[in-house]
Amino acid sequence: MFLHYSAISDVGRVRRENQDSGYAGPWLLTVCDGVGGAVRGDLASSTAVQALRKLDQQPDEDLLGQVAGAVHRADDRIAEIVEEDPALNGTSTTATVVLFDGNRFGVGHIGDSRAYLYRRGELRQLTHDHTFVQSLIDEGRITEEQSRTHPHRNLILKALDGIRHEEPDLFEFPAEAGDRVFVCSDGACGTLSDGQMLDILSTGTPDFAAVELVRASLEAGSTDNVTCIVADVAEEAPGEDLQPLLVGAAADLPRRMPLAGAVGGLFRGHRSGDTGEIPPVPGEDVPAGAFAADPLDPEAVRYAPRPPGRYGWLRRIMVAAVLLGLTWIVLAAGWSWSQQQFYVGDQDGRVTIFRGIDADLPGISLSHAYEVTDVDLERLSDIDAETVREGIEADDLDDARLTVDNYAARQDVEAG
Known part of the structure; x- marks a missing residue:
């Protein structure tokens, strides 16, 4: 055949x-x-x-x-x-x-x-x-x-x-x-x-x-x-x-x-x-x-090999600028979101409301004290004091203040 x-x-x-x-x-x-x-x-x-x-x-x-x-x-x-x-x-x-x-x-x-x-x-x-x-x-x-x-x-x-x-x-x-x-x-x-x-x-x-x-x-x-x-x-x-x-x-x-x-x-x-x-x-x-x-x-x-395109350096600069701009946008959006978060923690032995997130990057703090209260950790039980030192997440500022009020009431009970 x-x-x-x-x-x-x-x-x-x-x-x-x-x-x-x-x-x-x-x-x-x-x-x-x-x-x-x-x-x-x-x-x-x-x-x-x-x-x-x-x-x-x-x-x-x-x-x-x-x-x-x-x-x-x-x-x-x-x-x-x-x-x-x-x-x-x-x-x-x-x-x-x-x-x-x-x-x-x-x-x-x-x-x-x-x-x-x-x-x-x-x-x-x-x-x-x-x-x-x-x-x-x-x-x-x-x-x-x-x-x-x-x-x-x-x-x-x-x-x-x-x-x-x-x-x-x-x-x-x-x-x-x-x-x-x-x-x-x-x-x-x-x-x-x-x-x-x-x-x-x-x-x-x-x-x-x-x-x-x-x-x-x-x-x-x-x-x-x-x-x-x-x-x-x-x-x-x-x-x-x-x-x-x-x-x-x-x-x-x-x-x-x-x-x-x-x-x-x-x-x-x-x-x-x-x-x-x-x-x-x-x-x-x-x-x-x-x-x-x-x-x-x-x-x-x-x-066949083709000659390189003209203005290649300008294209690289533009690409770098775009990437830098996108990075800045992402970082700005992340920072804005973090500043809408709150948690309760310890500062100098006082129950304190912090604004930001309970985390740090090398050389950068992602939170700061927003309200320092008169609730003294030494007047709380050991368990409550340790919980505050570890940080307590809050849904918003009102939720953080409610947590502080609870610890203030416990402080009064311990003192009584």
Whole structure:
């Protein structure tokens, strides 16, 4: 059997650079997602895909052994680039690898990119996320739906970083004619529900489905890069015009091309009209139209360092002034509240009403004597005197005066 495939990677509507990389060929499907927040996630994902794409040849019998070896080599290559440039320490990427031998699939997986199987009208998730929220789902503490909005949904527990040398999940399954395999970054599966993915994957060609999945992810509000690979298992070989596809940060070719990077016409969607050709947004220093003739790689421009903004010192002063103002407001509000509080305590052996709170900060007193009464602690019982020395909270000034009156009456009783 043969694979008919398509691949597309889109930077999305929020991120400035694409940290996803993907590859689709006659034997191999893989998606790597540079872990957000890490140093040069785009470099990690593209390095991994460039290493993994060497798998794209007819496999031998040891399908999983080849997948595991390729994942380890990708990890070693990341370790090499970090050793060459220590500033890259911390870069990492997910990796989901699907290797086809004509009759079965071998899968290697690490991170939170995913692989799905659409077979006979049903969609099944093949991989298991290595994330903090997935551990909460496994423990029954949250649902799959709740995980989509969890504040720690992007926390990855396992990734290729060249340091920890994590072992990937490995498994295989038989292929059937009519199967459709879907591999994606979390920009798609983290936004779309299983029902939405099933609806799109159940119709159309791989080209059609890949475009629709990306379009639907962006329209559903994905704030991440989105990479989708769709491949059908068929008994007939694909046309000669279907070439291996390299997309995202790992792409070697200029990015102004049809969405999936395929040789051939444009892809069209069925729900919102023609998705057509979506050219990349030129960088600030690249004139519109430069992609067609300029030999400069637009990906290099996209990731090129940018000059620091002007008047950075003024921005820092303004931020500091705002923080100082907020601090002053908080302290003033706290002081105002404290001066509306009262308690009864001891001052020089006299029962005294204090204004403020019965506490002190280093070098700062948070209360002061408000009314010194003529109730003498020595004329009270030992228990009452000790209670006053420890401080007696009052709801307000009237409540504090009532407490003093009670101790004045007790003083008269003790004296009588």
